Amino acid sequence: MDYFNYRGSDLYAEDVAVSEIAKAMGTPCYVYSKATLLRHFHAYADALTDIPHLVCFGMKANSNLAILEVLAEAGAGFDIVSVGELERVLAAGGDPAKVVFSGVGKQRHEMQRALEVGIHCFNVESLAELDQLNAVALDLGTVAPVSLRINPDVDPKTHPYISTGLNGSKFGIAHKDTLMAYRHAASLPGLNPIGIDCHIGSQLTDIAPLLEALDKLMELVASLKADGIALHHIDLGGGLGVPYQEETPPHPSEYMAAVKAKIADTGLTLVLEPGRSIAANAGIFVTEAILTKTNQDHHFVVVDGAMNDLIRPSLYGAWQNIIPVSTAPHDGQVEASFDVVGPVCESGDFLGKARTLRVGAGDLLAVRSAGAYGFVMASNYNTRPRAPEILVDGDQMHVIRERETLESLWALEHRVNR
Ligand code: LLP
Numbered sequence: 542m543d544y545f546n547y548r549g550s551d552l553y554a555e556d557v558a559v560s561e562i563a564k565a566m567g568t569p570c571y572v573y574s575k576a577t578l579l580r581h582f583h584a585y586a587d588a589l590t591d592i593p594h595l596v597c598f599g600m601k602a603n604s605n606l607a608i609l610e611v612l613a614e615a616g617a618g619f620d621i622v623s624v625g626e627l628e629r630v631l632a633a634g635g636d637p638a639k640v641v642f643s644g645v646g647k648q649r650h651e652m653q654r655a656l657e658v659g660i661h662c663f664n665v666e667s668l669a670e671l672d673q674l675n676a677v678a679l680d681l682g683t684v685a686p687v688s689l690r691i692n693p694d695v696d697p698k699t700h701p702y703i704s705t706g707l708n709g710s711k712f713g714i715a716h717k718d719t720l721m722a723y724r725h726a727a728s729l730p731g732l733n734p735i736g737i738d739c740h741i742g743s744q745l746t747d748i749a750p751l752l753e754a755l756d757k758l759m760e761l762v763a764s765l766k767a768d769g770i771a772l773h774h775i776d777l778g779g780g781l782g783v784p785y786q787e788e789t790p791p792h793p794s795e796y797m798a799a800v801k802a803k804i805a806d807t808g809l810t811l812v813l814e815p816g817r818s819i820a821a822n823a824g825i826f827v828t829e830a831i832l833t834k835t836n837q838d839h840h841f842v843v844v845d846g847a848m849n850d851l852i853r854p855s856l857y858g859a860w861q862n863i864i865p866v867s868t869a870p871h872d873g874q875v876e877a878s879f880d881v882v883g884p885v886c887e888s889g890d891f892l893g894k895a896r897t898l899r900v901g902a903g904d905l906l907a908v909r910s911a912g913a914y915g916f917v918m919a920s921n922y923n924t925r926p927r928a929p930e931i932l933v934d935g936d937q938m939h940v941i942r943e944r945e946t947l948e949s950l951w952a953l954e955h956r957v958n959r
Contacts, residue, residue, distance in 0.1 A: 543577040543822045545909070550869040552907055556936040559827060559866045563905050566929050567944065568829040569846035571916050573603075575611055575934040577823035578912070581793070582615050585815060588797035592805055595661070597641050599779040599816025600626055602913035607932050607941035608820070609633035618661065620779070620814035624651040631658065641776065641812060643690070643740070645711055652677040652685070662686045662812075664738050664776065666713055671726050678731030688736030688776055689714055689722050693757040697742030697750045697780065700857055705742050713739065719761050723770050734770060736812065737761060740778025743817060746790040751780060752799055759803065775804065776812035783821045785910050786860045793818060817913040824912020826851050826928075827866065828892070830904045831884070833875050840877040842900050847883025848890040849922040851908060851915050855889045863893045866905035874901035881906065885923050916942075921950050 544555045552559045554572050562572055585596045597618040600609060604626060609619065610633045618639025619630045630640055640660040642651075647663070652674050655663065665671055665687050678685040692713030697705075705712045714722050726734045739754050758775050765772060777800065782790040793815070804811055828846030835841070853859035863881055876899040881892045892908055900906065919927045926945035931938050 542580065544574040545577075545825055545907070547868065550867050552864065552866045554825070554933040557933045557938050559825070559907060560905060562931055562933075562938055563827050563829070563866070565938070566931060566940065568827055568905065569844075569850050569928045570827050570944075571824055571911060571928055571930040572827055573608065573824045573912055573930065573932045573941075575932055578608065578611055578820065579615055581819040581823060582612055582617055584793040585797060585813060585819075586616060588794040589801070589811065592801055593808075593810040595639060595774075595810065595812045597639065597812060597814050598819055599814045600629070601917060602816030603820040603824070603915070604629050604917055605930055605932075605941050606633040607939065609635055611932075612819075620816070624648075624654050627651075627655055627658070627660070641688070641738075641814065643738075643814070647674075649673065649677055653681065656681050656683055656685055660686075662688050662736055662774075662776075664688050664690045665726070666690045668714075668722060668725060671722070671729060671732060675729040675731035684731055684733050686735045687726055687732050688738045688772075688774070689719070689726065689734070690738050690740070691716055691719055691758065691761065693739050693741065693754040695741050695750045695754045695757070697745050698747065699742045699744050699782075705740055716757065716761075720764065720768060723765055724768070727770055734772065736772055736774035736776055737765075738776030738778060738812070740814065741780060743780050744782040745780045746782040746788045748781075748791050748796050748799055751777060751796065752803070755800060755803055759807070762807070762809065772809070774810040774812050776814065779814040779816045779818070781815055781818040783818055783910060783913075785821075785862065790818075819913075821910045821913035824910075824915060826892075826908040826911035826915055828906055828908065830900050830902055830906065832902050833879070833900065840875070840879045842879045842881050842898065842906075844881055844883060844892065844906060846892060846908070846928070847885040847923070847925065848887065848892075849885060849920045849925050850883075850928050851892060851911060852918050852920075853914055854892050855887075856918075861893065861911065862909040863896050863898070864907050864909060865898065865900065866907050870899065871901070874899045874904070885925070921945075924950055926950060
C-alpha cells in the first residue's frame with residue numbers, strides 16, 4: 542500500500558496534488574512519500590520487535606540525504622557499498638554502528654574510513670579481501686568485525702543481472718569453502734568473525750529461495766560452532782520484490798514470520814538489507830508529454846523524462862506502471878496504445894511500451910514504483926541535468942534535491958585552449 546492516490550480526477554502524493562508539485566518544480570521530477578517510506582520500513586521493523594534485529598536499508602536503492610534521515614530517525618541502519626555511501630549516512634545523521642559494508646571490491650581507503658567511524662560489520666566476499674582488511678585493521682591498531690558473504694547456490698528466479706547467489710556469480714564465497722574461509726578469518730589477528738551473510742538476488746516474488754538460503758546459513762552456523770567459531774548474527778541481505786505489474790510478492794511481515802519461525806530459538810541477531818521493498822513504491826517519476834506522433838501506425842508519446850532519468854525499463858526491460866496525473870479528459874488528447882519514449886537519441890530510450898493511454902501535449906504522466914533504483918541510477922547522458930527530488934510529508938512538500946543546472950554539468954571540465 543502507498544500514499545499515491547487519486548482524489549477525483551487528480552493524482553495526489555499524500556495530501557499534495559502532483560500537478561502542483563510539477564507546476565512548482567517543473568518536470569521531470571521525482572516525488573517521494575514519507576508516510577509510504579516509513580510504512581514499508583515498519584513492515585519489517587515492527588514484525589521483528591520480539592527478536593534481536595537490525596534492519597539496514599539497502600541505500601543503493603535511494604541515497605538522498607533526506608530519505609536516509611527519515612529512515613535513520615525511525616531506527617534504520619544502512620547497508621553500504623562504498624565510502625561515498627558511508628559519508629552520506631554520516632551526513633544524514635545516521636549511526637555508523639548500524640552500518641554493514643557490502644561489496645565485492647572494497648578499497649583500502651574505504652576500509653580504513655569504515656574502521657575509523659566504527660561500523661557494525663564488514664560483509665567480506667573473498668579470501669583476498671580478508672587479508673586486505675586484516676592488514677588495514679592491524680595498521681590502525683584495531684580489529685575489524687566481519688561476516689562472510691556465502692554464496693548459497695540458490696536460484697532466486699529473477700532477472701539474470703540481479704541474480705547474485707548462484708555458483709558462477711562474482712559475488713560471495715562458495716558454499717563449500719565456508720569452513721576454510723572462517724578458519725582463515727579466525728586465524729587473522731585483525732579480524733573478528735561475528736556473522737554470516739548472503740544476498741541471493743533482487744525483486745524476488747517468492748520467499749522460498751530466501752528461506753532455502755536461510756536454512757543453508759543456519760546449517761553453516763551450526764558447523765562453525767562445532768568448529769569453535771561462534772557467530773552472533775545472520776544477515777539475509779535484501780531482495781524482497783515489489784508489485785510492479787502483476788507480481789504478488791509476499792508482504793514483509795509474512796516473510797519475517799517465516800524467518801522468525803526458523804531463527805528465533807537460536808538467539809542469533811537477524812540483520813536484513815532491504816532496499817527496493819522499502820523505497821520503490823514510495824516514489825513516482827513525473828514527466829510531461831512534449832508531443833504525440835504516429836509512425837506507420839505506431840503511436841508514440843514523447844515525454845520530457847528519459848532513460849538518463851530512469852534507466853530500469855531500458856536496462857532490464859523492466860515494466861513500471863505509467864498513469865495520468867489527471868484523468869480529466871480535454872481536447873487534443875489521443876487515446877491509443879502508446880510507446881512512452883524520451884528525447885534521448887537511442888531507440889532503447891523508453892519508459893514503457895504499448896501502454897493504453899489518453900494523452901495529449903502538456904499532459905503529465907507518473908511512472909510508478911520509481912523510488913528505488915530510479916534517481917540513483919540517473920546520468921547526464923545527452924547533457925540532461927538530473928531531475929529534482931521532492932519529499933512529500935502530509936500537506937508539505939520539501940525539495941530534497943534541486944534540479945541540476947546546465948553549468949554544473951561541465952563545471953569540472955577544462956578547455957585546452959584557455
Ligand atoms: N544487499 C546487497 C548486498 C545488494 O547487492 C542489494 C542489491 C541489496 C542488499 C538490496 O536489494 P533489494 O532489497 O533492493 O532487492 N538496479 C537493479 C537492482 C540491483 C540490486 C543490487 N543489489 C534494479 O533496478 O532492479
